[in-house]
């Protein structure tokens with residue numbers, strides 16, 4: 208089994224495409240469809256080694272989610288990658304302040320995604 212990654216996104220298609228790419232790259236993938244289900248999934252697995260999160264989501268957005276993640280001892284230093292759009296500069300800064308490790312601007316291709324993930328997990 209490859210390293211386990213959590214993907215959190217409210218868009219089914221976005222989530223499915225990230226999941227597909229990561230699985231093809233040899234990773235194990237678990238998911239959530241917003242910050243609250245993301246935290247639930249995180250608490251159900253003790254070996255999640257990286258988190259990829261969308262920013263705009265209902266109930267709990269990506270920024271709030273990252274803040275919660277950083278309060279969990281086990282995930283203080285877990286790499287958290289935010290998925291942003293070109294126009295979300297302010298959100299990038301907010302995400303950084305909340306504890307994000309980096310971001311990837313949408314739309315991205317599978318190779319870019321796998322490159323960034325590899326960089327964080329090696």
Ligand SMILES: [Mg+2]
Pocket residue numbers: 216217218261262263264
């Ligand atoms: Mg969204």
